[in-house]
Amino acid sequence: MKKYTFLVFTLLFIVSCVLGMKSGKFLNFSNKKIGFMAENSGVSFIRNKTGNTSTNNSWREALDAPDSSRFTRIILAQGFDEPLGMAILPNNDVLLAERKGSVKIYNRKTKQVKTISNFNVFSGIEDGLLGIAIDPNFSKNRWIYFYYALAGDLSVNRLSRFELLGDALVQNSEKVLLEIPTQRKYCCHSAGYISFDSNGLLYLSTGDNTNAEETEGYTPVDERPGRALADDQATAANTNDLRGKILRIKPLDNGTYAIPQGNLFPPGNPKARPEIYIMGSRNPYRFSIDRKNSYLYWGDVGPDTKVMGDEGELMSYDEINQARKPGFYGWPYFLGNNQAFPKYDFETKTLGPKKNPANPVNDSPNNTGERVLPPAQAAMIWYGKKSSKNFPLLGNGGASAMVGPVYYTDLFPNAPYKLPSYYNGKLFIYEWIRGWIMAVSLDKNGNYLSMEPFLEHLKFKAPVDMQFGNDGALYVLEYGTNWFSKNMDAKLVRIEYQEGNRNPVAEIQTDKQYGASPFSVQFSGNKSIDHDREDKLFYIWNIDNKEFKGAIVNYTFTKVGAHTVALTVTDNKGGRGMASTQVFAGNTPPDVQIETSSNRSFYWDNSLLDYNVLVKDKEESAINPERIKVTFGYLPRGKDVAVILTQNQDAGNFNYLKGQQLTATLDCKSCHSVDRASVGPTYLAISERYSGKQGALTYLADKIIQGGSGVWGERAMIPHPELPKSDAEEIVNYIFSLTDKSGGKRKLKDEIVLKDHIGKGIEGLYLLNATYTDQGANGIEPLQSRDYITLRNPFVQAEDFDEGNVRLGTITTDFLTYATSINHNSFIRFNSIDLRNVRQLKYRVRAQSGGVIEVHHGNKNGPLISSIKIPSRIAGSQAHWTEIIADLKETRGVQDLYFVFTDESGKKNLFDIDWIYFGNTTL
Structure with a gap:
């Protein structure tokens, strides 16, 4: 009977799958947690590793999730000073912008980083060199765009175009497209990301540039006289101000720009800037534009408030937003799914009414723009400091939401490292503080469906930029651990995906990292691995622009300073993995x-x-x-x-x-x-x-x-x-x-x-x-x-040995573990033992057939410093634990200690050992 029941079940399942392919539904076996379609929802539920339930838009997607071992993480360079943005050139060299003004380039051939320019920037508060992007026609015009805070007494942030000749940035080629007046008295929020869409339009994000440190737990809407710099209604909610926005312009060849059709406000309105595409943002730090439909996605870094939201959670939300057309996204009046803040009166310390998201009005005395604003748009994803009820995968704690690109596999037809089609159409979002990356699934209309962790086995140190290169690889720029400082873990990383033969994973070991010049170092690649275990590995090192082969290389550095060492590991099937490290000549560790x-x-x-x-x-x-x-x-x-x-x-x-x-x-x-x-x-x-x-x-x-x-x-x-x-x-x-x-x-x-x-x-x-x-x-x-x-403690448990060939026995009722199955030439070793002033050893043993405990210094055949015979148990008697004392020869120096067990008769199970006590004769 069971046999036929199984056949019927199997047949039903096959039929349901066939019908499901046509109807988009599967039979509802939701109580089994095995990925069947929920009949009333039209989406499947997949139980993930964290225990949260995420949804996917097809059963096939759930089956085709790629093996994480097919992703290779390659550290291209590290040790940057506040890297904020990157621009990947057509040849996959990478330009890097550091906040304090340096522009660097990573050369993919030499695997070296060099500084090609230094901007004179104001780097106080959160300002500095903030954004970098290449022109869509870079291969022909060699134009690079930067957004930076101009040094000096003039408080402006500037969007400029420069020419890159070879790997040299021509400073006198600057064409200033746009300058945005700012205030530099109070912190915070500069944003400053730059990117182009597929139509050649340039987008620039700007922070609200408002006093964020005196909000008293509410939003910065301080309308008291002399407090305009603490009123976000003067910037983010002001149609006549370019801060707290995402701007969209059309750069022209002469270094100016035009206003494209379809922005939020048409030209000619004296109370509304036509450059505005999105307004009502607090700190739209990172964004991306979908290369197929031009949908705009951005992460807006949220506030810390004491206002309780609609779902019983503090309204300290970070947001992931989607804009299919221009609009107002709520700040400082609304957050999340258009939850409204009460109007806080900083003079009377009282709460007033909330605004209507369908008809928001900015009647602040500091507003220089339109009074009536466009309807507020809700966020696509929002989450606070506690675990989100709506998006539990995002975790809890501090937050700084970021947005990466939408991936399309057909945009990389011949790219060697493109992601699998499983990720086609997914949006990548990431978190500066929490360090995760998520792949967000959207339906055919662009609506949110689900999210899932991406590369969750890897840890990222404050990811600050994420882009795809022409090679299909995902490039990730990591800011590093400490804010406002140079970090050794600030790095440029390339994530490569490989079908078929998997790439080796390169790893570099050094015997030392710092030393006086001349500085001799041994490098080893022997810890490199290949998940295809039958592959043969080959090692090529690049040190001071010299090439060396072999798993181990010795090299002497004669020039003081930091030196980058790169290792490329290839296999016999064409797979390749890379790693790099830095060594420093000129300072010897004390x-x-x-x-x-x-x-x-x-x-x-x-x-x-x-x-x-x-x-x-x-x-x-x-x-x-x-x-x-x-x-x-x-x-x-x-x-x-x-x-x-x-x-x-x-x-x-x-x-x-x-x-x-x-x-x-x-x-x-x-x-x-x-x-x-x-x-x-x-x-x-x-x-x-x-x-x-x-x-x-x-x-x-x-x-x-x-x-x-x-x-x-x-x-x-x-x-x-x-x-x-x-x-x-x-x-x-x-x-x-x-x-x-x-x-x-x-x-x-x-x-x-x-x-x-x-x-x-x-x-x-x-x-x-x-x-x-x-x-x-x-x-x-x-x-x-x-x-x-x-x-x-001198009582050393026998089971705590560092190496040995005995087994462990247990007596659970006595909470006892001991060494057993001790035969002739069995041993246990304890590392780095100092026997100074130790003259006796006491053992707790249980005799079996009997034998000898020998103690050797340094190695298994080293000097014999103690020996004691353990008598055999009398036949027919019960084995009992006994304490036995052995003398120890005077021994100096820290050495490994070997306890070797012998019995020439060849008997088995000589005795058991519970502990060893090292006795001090000086007491």
Whole structure:
């Protein structure tokens, strides 16, 4: 019976699929979560990895999602200083614009980056060199367009055209198309992206350029006398102002421009600028134009408000917008799906009525344009700081919405790296702060259908621009971790897709990255992989414009400065992967050493740890003791030591490790750092202001959860409503520890009695950590080096070995794990053990057939330093755990320790081992 039921089910499924192809529907088996069509909706539901349900417009799409291993991520260049935009040339060289004014070019053949021009820009607030685009006829006219804040006393942002000859930007070829008056007194929002549509029309986004730091939790509509710079009705909602807009013009060959038909306002109206295509934007930072239908998509970076929206969420929305025609998109009156803000009176601190999105009126005294505005248009996608009910895939936390291109596979007919047809017609959106990329599916009319993560296995560091090159590859520009600074993780990345034979994934390893000139480095490509495992790999290196072959290359740099090293890995089927890294000649990392006469591996009750920190630096004749940081503490969770060492903690108290981890994993790092200026104050500055003050812990913990502004300026702090109060307090305590003079900072030479562990179990570790940061040399940044000592409990669990050929047994009722299946020549190894002052070993063993435990120093056949015979269990008796003591020869130096188990009779199962105790004879 079951057999026939299965056949009937299968037949029904086949019939439904055939009918579904014609009708667009499948049978409704929605309770199975296996991708069947919901009959009443006309769209399929696919359960994704995050547990959210996303929709797709066909069953076939769900089947054809491409394998992520077919995407190769290639780092073309890195270490930029605030890169904001790129322009991909027809030959796939890439022009890059940095905010402080530098224009650079990445040469795809030499794989090198060089500076080709420097603009003299005003780079205060968020201004600077903001936008770059190439002319649609670049191959013939060699024209490049830039949008930048002009340096000097004249507060204007300028759209200009220049000529690029070879790889040289001709500065005196500038043709000024448009200048936009701005204010430079208050922050924020400059936007400044430039792009062309398929008809040769140029689009330019402009921010509202309004005081965003004194909104009191509402919108900037301050109509009080003298407060015009804090009124967005004077810019974004003003038809006679070019700020808070997306403009559309037709550049002419003589360096001027014309107004194309179809903009929001026709020429000739003294109260409306004809350049405006979109108005009512706050900070339309990134946009794109669909190359087939000219639909405009943009991300509008939203505010931080305390106004509750229609769905019970604060109206701190970022938006993804679509415009099929010109229009008004609501700011500062509406946000999201046209949810309205109440009119806030800054004089009386009272709330007035909301405006009508169907008939918005701008009656601010600071408005110089039309009073009656076009109807407000709703966003396509909107999301706040909490997880969105409508778009749950977008996550939570800080936000800066960006928009990339719409992909069409037929626009790249012969491109080697074009995306699969699965992505045809999808819009790519991305997030500066959250770091994700989403592919948005649209129906045949351009309406939103669904979204899905794209390259979710990759992490992007503040993606700031995204474009397709003529080669079909997706180019991503990453701004990097810290705001307003040069970042080593600011990089240009190319994403290549490969059908058939998959590209190798190139990876570079170096034995050192910094050193004095001449500087000898070994480079290895042996960590490169190929997902087609049968392929043979070949390695080509480009170092100082010289070519080398082989997986490993040794090279000596004789010129001081930064050097880019590129590796190309090819396989025997034509696949290719690339990677690059930088090394720096001219500054040697300092040499930090901790000297001690104590044991460097173990602690015992009330034992003494003496130490002396010594520092040398090749480029510094005198060591500055103020730059030496010595910290010491007991970590109840010994495994936390890895977190401290990987995060380079050199100050603060180890007791606040959880708080440090939270600040690293939450979105705090998008606005703050320990000691480098960013959007928000440094943690050190916060600690200096609040540490030791009554009530500060509760006050700051509440502020982390609730958000707020007004202390470090009016820029709002992102709320974290889902963060437990205890975690917020952990963060605050960590911040306070940074300036706590007693918080673990110690003398350069001292003696410490080890007693903090007593009564706290055997899992903890002591960490003595010493770091020194030099002053930099020869243009190379300051470098930090460290030495450290970790001391663990002398009770070492046998199952914690670093290498061995035994098995592990368990007794779950006793919560016991032990080493078992020990035969002749079995062994376990523990790495880097110091036996100074250790004279005895105690074992907890359970005898089986019996044998010998030998201890060898350095390697498995190294010097024998201890031996003990484990007697066999008496036949018929029950095996019991027994403690046995063995003497140990005096041994110095840190070496690997091998416990080798022998029995010449060839018997099996010699004994079991639970733990090993290293006994100190000095106590």
